[in-house]
Amino acid sequence: MDHEKVNILLVDDQPAKLLAYEVILKDLGENLVIASSGREALEVLLKTEIAVILVDVCMPELDGFELAAMIREHPRFQKTAMIFISAIQVSDIDRLRGYEMGAVDYVPVPVVPEVLRAKIKVFAELYRKTRELERLNHELEDRVRARTAELESSTAKLRESEQRRSMAIAAGKMGSWDWDWISGDWMWDEGQYRIFGVSPASFEVNPANVQALLHPDDVDQLRKAIAEFNKGTRAYETEFRIVRPDGEVRWCVGTAAATVDESGRVVRVSGVTVDITERKRAEERQNLLAREVDHRAKNALALAQSIVRLTRADEVKAYVNAVEGRINALARVHTILSLSSWQGAELSRLIDEELAPYSLGDQIRLAGPEVQLLPATAQTLALALHELFTNSAKYGALSTRSGRLAIDWQVENELLTLSWKESGGPLVMTPKSRGFGTRSLLASIESQLGGQAQFDWRAEGLLCRLEVPLTRKTATTAPGKFDTAGSAELQRASG
Template sequence: MQRPGTSAARHVDPRPGPAAIAAGGEMGARIRAHDWAATPLGPIEAWPQGLRTALRLMLTTRHPVFIFWGPDHRCLYNDAYAASLGPEAHPRILGIPFREAMPEAWPLIAWQVDQVMQGGEATWHEDHLVPIWRHGRQEEVYWTYSYGPIDDPATPHGVGGVLVLCHETTRQVQARQDAEARYSMLFQAIDEAFCIVEMLFDVEGRAFDYRFVEVNPAFLRHTGLQGAEGRTARELVPDLEPYWFQIYGDVAVTGTPTRFENHAAGLDDRWYDVYAFRVGDPAQRRVAILFNDITQRRRAEMALSDREERLRLIVEGARDYAIFTTDADGLVDLWPPGAAAVFGWTADQAIGRPAAITFTPEDRDTRQPERQLALARRDGTAPDVGWRLRHDGIRVFIEGSVTAMRHADGRIRGFLRIGQDVTRRRAGEERQALLTREVDHRAKNALAVVQTILRLTRAENLSTFASIVEGRVAALARAQTLLAEEQWVGADLHTLLRGELAPFLGGQRVQMDGPALVLPPGMAQPLAMAIHELATNAAKHGALSIEGGQVRVTWERRPGQHHDESARLCLQWREAGGPPIAAPPGRHGFGARVLEGTIRRQLGGSLFLDWRETGLACGIEVPLANEDTVLADQPAEPSQTLAGM
C-alpha cells in the first residue's frame, strides 16, 4: 500500500485544494502555504474527503480543534488551539509528527490516539494532565477533550486520523486542588469538631437519623464517640434527642444554614455551639456540622459569681496546642491564644519575629529551623518534634508539624505550624527508646559492612591486612560519627570529604570546591567508603604517594531535566603531580569492587575511571531521589585546600 500523496495512493479530487480551506484566519493561511508535497500527506489536492471535511470544520470554528493525521500523526490545528501553544511550538509543529512536536506529551496520549485509530470509536477525557513545553519550561497543563475518528477507507481500519475538540482547564483544576488542600488542612487542624452527615428520612419525609460520612480529629475530643464514620447517630447514641434530627433535616431539605446552641443529654450531658449547612448535591441530603463543646461555659453561666474566673482557668488550663502561621520567610503573622499559652510570648511580642524564637540555642546553632523549612518547602510538610523554648526560658517538648501553604500556582505563601505540648507524657523516655532502636539499627548495619571488609580484604601479610582493614573501618567510623553528631539528620559533604582525606596527607595538597550540601544518612556511609578507596589508591600509587602530589575534588547538585526526574550529585576526583601512569591496572582489586558496589549497586549511580598518564580521573554521579538531601540555606563553600603537615 502506497503512502498518501503518491500518484497511486487514491483518487485526486479535481477541485483545487486551497479552495477547500479558504477560511481559517492565520492557520488557514499557513496550511494553504505549507509545502505538503514534501510530506507523506502529499499535496492538498490528493487529501481524502474525510480529511478535507474535518479540516473545513476545524478552520471555521472558534473552538480549539486539533487533527492527528496519518500513521505518524501529523499535526494540524486552528487559531483557537494555537492560543494554547507557546512560541516554542507555534507554528513549528504544523505538519510534523506529534511525537516530534510534543515529545513530553506523546507518551500520555499515544494509547488514546491508537484506540481511536484502530477501534474507530470516539473517546472523552476530562481534566486530563497532558504537559506541554511552553514559555521556556515544561508546564503541567490540564485539558478536557474528545477524540473522534476521521474516516479514510484507504486505511486498514478505515480511520485516517483523529479529530480533537479540546479546552484547557488548568486554572480550574489548580483552583480546585488548592481549595481541596486548604479544606483538608483546615479540616485536620482546627480545634473545633467537624463532621459531614447524610440525613435519613422515613416514607413520610421526616428525618429520623443520620449517618456519619466524615469526621475530623477534634470530633472525638468534643463527643467521646469512637469509630463514628459509617455508623448512624442512633447506633452510637440510642437516646439522642429527636430535635437534632429535625434541625439537620430542615437544613438538608431547604438548604438554609443555621447556627444554634443545644443540649445533648446522651453525650454525657454536654452542650454544643453548632453551625450546620448543606453541602454537595441537594439529592444527597448531606449536612456539614461545625461545633464546639461549650458545656463548661454553659455550666459556668449557671454558677455563682465566680463563674467567669473559673471558666478562664479551665480554658487556659486546657490550651496545650500551639497553632500559628508564618509568612513565606518564616516570620510570625498569626499568633492565637493557644500559641501564647504554650510558648509564653504575647501576640504583640511574637508577630513579625521568626518562628525560630521557639527553638533552643543549640538547634539554632545547627540551623535546624532552616533545615526544617527547607524540608517543608520541598515535601510540603516536615515534622516539628523536639525540645522547644518558652519566653521564660523553660523548655517544653513539642510534637507537631510544619505544613507549607501554597498559592494556586505552587508558590509558597506561608507555613502552618501545629504543635502540642506533651512534656508531661514522659516524652524523654519515649525519645530515648526511639534513639535506642535507631542506634541498634545503625550498629547492625555497621557490623555487616565490617564483616564484608574482613571477608574481601586481601594482603600479602598480617601486618598489611591489619593496616588495610583499620583504614577502611576508620572511614566507616568517621562517617558514623559525623552522622551521630548531626543526630542522624544528615552529613555535610564538605566535612565528610575533609575527614576522609586528612589522614592521607603528607606533603600533598587536596583542593575542594563545591556548594554546601547535606547528604541524607543513607548516602553518607557508602560515599565515605568510596572516597576512602580513592584516597587509598592515590596514597599507594597516585598523587598522594609522593610529596608535591595534588588532588582536586569538585561537586555540584544538578536538577533533573524533566519534572519527574530526580536531582543528582555530581562529584569529580582529579589527580596530578603523582607518578606517571603507563596503563590502567590489569585487574580490579577490593577498592574497585567497593567503588562499584557503593556507587552503582548501593546508590544506583554511575561511575567512570580514566587512568590518564598524569593521574587518575574519576567521575561519580548518584541520584538524590527519595532522600532527605537538603541544600543548606547558606552560600556555597569557598574553594579550600588541605595541605599535609
C-alpha cells in the first residue's frame, strides 16, 4: 500500500560511505537526505522534518557524540531516533556515552545491508504511525490545541529544564567497581553504593552479598559473566535488575572489562554500573501511551463510522446536517475528555457545550450537582443530549421564543437520573412511530450504558427521563407512567 515517504538523514564525512548507505536504503522507498558534516546536519534538521538520523561516530570538527548532544538540546528533536555507525571498535564507555546522548542503536562496520535496512525500517514505520496519529488528533482536537497553547509552551520549557537537570545529575546515577580476581577483594565507589541502596559502613562487598541484591530472575547474568571471563572473554555488557534492601526494584546496565597477566590469565575485572530505571520507565510509558492513543483513535473512528452508517434522511442536505451535528457533538465531548487527559467529563460541561450553538437566553433552566462521567458514558450521553436538543430546536419548546426547557439531574446509589421537561412550545402529539434520532437515543442509553430512556409525550411539552448507571451495572427503575422501548425495537433501530 502506498504511504507517505519520510525523511532519513544520512550523516558522514566520506562520500563513498554516503553512497553506500544510499544504495542499501534505496529499496525502502523513503526520502534520503545527505549531510557531509555535523554542522550541515544541524542545518538540515532546522529546515526539514527528519524521521531517523544515521550518523557516523567519527567525523572531523563535530563528531557523532557532539552532534547527538546538540540535537537533544533542542526540544524539537528530543525524540528523533538516532542510530550511530562506528567503523572502529567502540569502547564500553563510548557506548554508554552514546546512549546517554540519545542514541537508540549502534551499527558496526562493515555494515550488513539487511540489518541496517531492518533497523531503519522499524524507526521509519514508528515515526510514520506516530505522525498519522498526530494528524488524526489534530482533526479532532483543534479546539483543544487552541486552548492549551499556553500549557504546551510551559511544558516545553519544563522539558528543557528537566533535560538540563537530568544531564547535571547523570554522574550521580553511575557507579564503578573493581574486583581482584585472584584475592577476591572488591572495591565499590560511592556511586555504586548509592545505586544499590546500601551504606559503605554496613554493607560488605562480596559475591554472596552482591548476589543477594540481584533480582532472582537475573542472578544467572552474574554467573554467565563469570563463566565468560573464565573462557577468555575480555569484555561483557548486560542489563539486569537489583532489589534494594527497602524492596525497590531498579534497572541497571553493567559493563565489565578484564585485565590479564602475561600468560593471559584474568587477574582483575573492572566495571561500570549505570542506573537506567528512568529510561526503562519512560519506555514503558511511551509504549503505554502509543497503545492508548491507538485505542482512542480507533474508538473515535468507530463512533464516527456508526453515526454515518446509522443516520437516515430523505434528502441529501438533511442527511449531511444530521451527520455533521452528530460528529460535532462527538468532537465536543472529545475536546472535554482531552482536557481532562481522558479521566472523565462533567455532566454540566456536556450540557453547556450542546447549548453553545443556540442563543436561548433565559429559556433554559439547569439544576443538579457536579457529576463526573467516565469517558465511555460521557460520549454516549453527549450524543443522546444532542438528539434531544436537536429535536427540541426543530419541533419542541426550543423552536419558539415562548418555549421553556428545564433540565434537572441527581445521583443516588451510583445511578444518574436526568429529567428533561419542555413547556410553552407547540402542542405535542404522541408520535405514531419514533424517529431514528429517538430510537438511536434509546439504543445507545439502554444497550451501551445499561440504562433507560423514558418518554412522556404530554400536550404541553415532552417529558423525558434518562437513567444512567455511573458504573457498568444495569439500573432498574420502579414502574410509572413512562414508557420504554422494547428490545426488538432497539434491534431495529441499530439494524
